[in-house]
Amino acid sequence: MPRGDDDRRVAEKLFAIADAFERGDELTLSEIAERARLPLSTAHRLLGEWVEWGGITRSSDGRYRVGIKLWRLAVRQPSSRRLRIAAKPYLEDLFESTGEHVHLAVREGLGAVYLERMSGVNAVPSITDIGSRLPLHATGVGQALLAFAPPGVFEDVIAAAPRRFLPGTIVDETALRERMVRIRASGVAMSVEALTKGAFSVAAPVRDATGDVVAAVSIIAHVERRDEPQFALGVRIAGRGISAALGYRP
Amino acid sequence: MPRGDDDRRVAEKLFAIADAFERGDELTLSEIAERARLPLSTAHRLLGEWVEWGGITRSSDGRYRVGIKLWRLAVRQPSSRRLRIAAKPYLEDLFESTGEHVHLAVREGLGAVYLERMSGVNAVPSITDIGSRLPLHATGVGQALLAFAPPGVFEDVIAAAPRRFLPGTIVDETALRERMVRIRASGVAMSVEALTKGAFSVAAPVRDATGDVVAAVSIIAHVERRDEPQFALGVRIAGRGISAALGYRP
DNA sequence: TCCCGGATTCCATGGGATGGAAGCGGCTCG
DNA sequence: CGAGCCGCTTCCATCCCATGGAATCCGGGA
Secondary structure, three states: OOOOOOOOOHHHHHHHHHHOOOOOOOEOHHHHHHHOOOOHHHHHHHHHHHHHHOOEEEOOOOOEEEOHHHHHHHHOOHHHHHHHHHHHHHHHHHHHHHOOEEEEEEEEOOEEEEEEEEOOOOOOOOOOOOOOEEEHHHOHHHHHHHHOOOOOHHHHHHHOOOOOOOOOOOOOHHHHHHHHHHHHHHOOEEEEOOOOOOEEEEEEEEEOOOOOEEEEEEEEEEHHHHHOHHHHHHHHHHHHHHHHHOOOOO | OOOOOOOOOHHHHHHHHHHOOOOOOOEOHHHHHHHHOOOHHHHHHHHHHHHHHOOEEEOOOOOEEEOHHHHHHHHOOHHHHHHHHHHHHHHHHHHHHHOOEEEEEEEEOOEEEEEEEEOOOOOOOOOOOOOOEEEHHHOHHHHHHHHOOOOOHHHHHHHOOOOOOOOOOOOOHHHHHHHHHHHHHHOOEEEEOOOOOOEEEEEEEEEOOOOOEEEEEEEEEEHHHHHOHHHHHHHHHHHHHHHHHOOOOO
């Protein structure tokens, strides 16, 4: 028993292994053991469990990768499927009428996760990809999600010391809180050069049948176009439309 | 210690909980415990682990659902992403030129899992949806995947006593084995009224850079059109094209 | 053939998983 | 209004099985 400071229970170790794939593609046993900070033999045994279940598969070259089982489990998840299906036509409309990046995102903890994305070839450069996770305070969607998040989330964001990416990033508690109030009042969140130089984003919330804000739609475009009213209008209408499609009756 | 016949280790129990969501959407603790065949308190504790990790989330009404974390993990999986991206244009072509159902599927154990699907409004009725899993022996894609699967898979299929869905379903070992040989020779699999009345499906394998068959493309159409050459030709060309896009050099 | 790095297997030990039971909270019905 | 019920949560004494260091295996490069 060398040290007891990193004792974790079985589940945590299993999950640590899954987390090793967070930004990794195909990993060898040793890589996984290292990332999960587990002894080789332990990692080996637990990987065996994952593989037996099918959550992780082993390719012919001996490397491990996330299995289709997990994908199936996640993709068939009815509520997010419903959301994506309801949103599709609205996102397409938005995209076709603006030609800019169009996103659908949901909140996961203190991040905004991108469920769907459509992007034009000559839109402003942006790294956001499906499945990406960006901080709540630094994007339009993030702020829209944060403004309507359950109590406590805002405090968590502040406690986590929001990072300043660019001069335009709002990190001050009072400024951020005030912005939340404005977003709740107007129903639209706009953030200018908060994360990406030369870009701004407008976002609107999406509600489900119970009235909870479950997602947000956004457009990202060149910063010079920030004052054109079509963007804010577009996301607001899309937000309402998707909400209605989900059964929300105001 | 009432009985020791259903002892399972921690990992198995955790996974049994995940499996409870297989065909379920939002579940209560008791439902999960029942489906996973676990005592309530155990299910409760392990669910807690899942929730803490984020693989399962708890909605405002107290029900549990698969979390976005799992979705992210699965959707960012590079190899299947690569496959989907490579396949997209070919599937669209196929779909636009035929107007029938077009599928991309991979093998998971003894099933074919549908990764991508495009379907016309007036195509033959079919229940297959993204994330579905159909038996290998009873569909075009399934047979294409089975024909090129690693040794042992065919035997497993036979051992699992393939089910006869319709008179057209091939369940006999010799007939199935012979068909595999033909598929390997011709590079195309066709199955007529094996799973769905009035429908036939043609499929072709997709290879990755190492030459392994990693997926299959298929078209499902009305059975009367089974002799039109465009379908077999189409999937074969699509199969080759996607393989090439994945780096396969024959 | 030998070597080396990575993967796999082994096994004695003790700490964490276990699940029955009790406690809790909200809802219904008499 | 109180009793009863149902589903969820918490507790904790017992004991099982997860643990990980070490030995072994395997494959490929020299």
